[in-house]
Amino acid sequence: MSTGYLARLLTPLLWLLIAPPHVQARPGDEAGPVAQALPAPTGDVILTLGGDITRTNVGGEAHFDRAMLKALPSRVIETHTPWHSDRGRFEGPLVRALLEAVGADGDCLHIQALNGFEARAPRSDFYDHDVILAMSRNAEPLGIRDYGPLFVVYPFDAHPELLTEAVRFRSVWHVIRIIVP
Template sequence: MSQLRGYEMFSKHLFAAALSIAAFVAGGAQAETAVLTVSHNGEQTAMTMDELKAMPATSFTTSTQWTEGGPVEFTGVSLADFAAAFGVTEGTISATAINDYTVKIPVSDAVEGGPIIAYAMNGNEMSRRDKGPLWVIYPFDDKPDYKAETYYSRAIWQLDRVTFE
């Protein structure tokens, strides 16, 4: 059991180091501001936009009740890949916005073809005015089950903190 815990910690630190190196290479030596704080097992990780973009990208097009002009293309990190990067396979994700609004998302929502932590809308980074810089969004048009208040309530924008519980 302790070997598994040690492996999880090693994997987490190795992943964080790889993200830091990728961000340094992509952005030069310039320091970038953290856009997302992740808490897991009593530790906090501050992630920059470059670190999020270094993770595998997922895109889908969907309509939302919060956007106008028809379907919108969202690009970001799938919640499944994000949770896996931290070794999380069960429990709850507590997602908090800049204004301290918090929603609980079951890790069981973190599936292939499911929600993403979007950092781009129609190919452009999202400003705070556009519900950015990060927005947990579900592919509402792809799965009829997602067109329900349960999932609409989990689509939190201006995300800046995630806690794996």
Template sequence: MHIKSLLAACLLAVLPGLPAWAQGLDAPTGRVLLEVSGEIAATNDAAGALFDEAMLRALDWQEVETHTSFTTGLQKFAGPSLSAVLGAVGAEGVTLKATAVNDYFVEIPVSHAQEHSVILAMEMNGEKMRLRDKGPIWVVYPQSEEEVPFKRFDNEMIWQLNRLHIQN
């Protein structure tokens, strides 16, 4: 009993200095937009980590002007970075299985999150993305107009995203 009390006291002493994901995530209060599961350290549900719109907006919200092969001309996307979402859950895997509302999925290397500044776009040109226009979340890789014809990341740019599963 004495050892348990000592361990609890030590844990409480270091908790304030740990990153937010190590302390767990708050439960969503709104409609869940994204479920993250697999090799993660922080959860807020038996399924893994659930995020509503407010939770995603509280991360490092970014605006990116970019081109895609799925749109015409320069577009402005906004949403949290994929890196911030992975950091919030303490992701420890090497591959993401990104799944859409209709169960279509793609695999994305975790390393792409930072290497390519990937965002989970929730807005396009200042408008919230709805299901019928690639929302609620679209994985967007920023690209120049010159890069678009090569379609380098088209397979990874899954729309209607609602689940990420981190795996080794």
């Protein structure tokens, strides 16, 4: 095996190891930030993000399986919701962590549910409060009958001011897609 062949084979690997994962654009740059690819899902895709995002893994979208979502910074929210008769212990990734993982840039999110329901939520909701994309309730994975597999949960008990019609409308369950316009 020749040295030239080895160099051609190893050079791309070397670049992957030493290149910065994300480079910010400098003023005057035409191309903008360099996009960093997300890892590809290895399990069933349960969430797709699209729109104004810089990190993708399938075409121009970011596809997430359950393991990828569990790897994001998460929270536990113990709260009542308008749809449950008792207080629940919801757990899942912070929506803001998801937005940061895909390099989302936009003032709102367009959240789509499995049944065709759609809601728009201001990005500020997810930075002003620890809103999660709940994957479990009381340590049980959320199934379709339980508002899952993903459910936008606001910390209603910790912030009673969130119990408004507008915020209830943004608490989408059966979430399958988020678009950042």
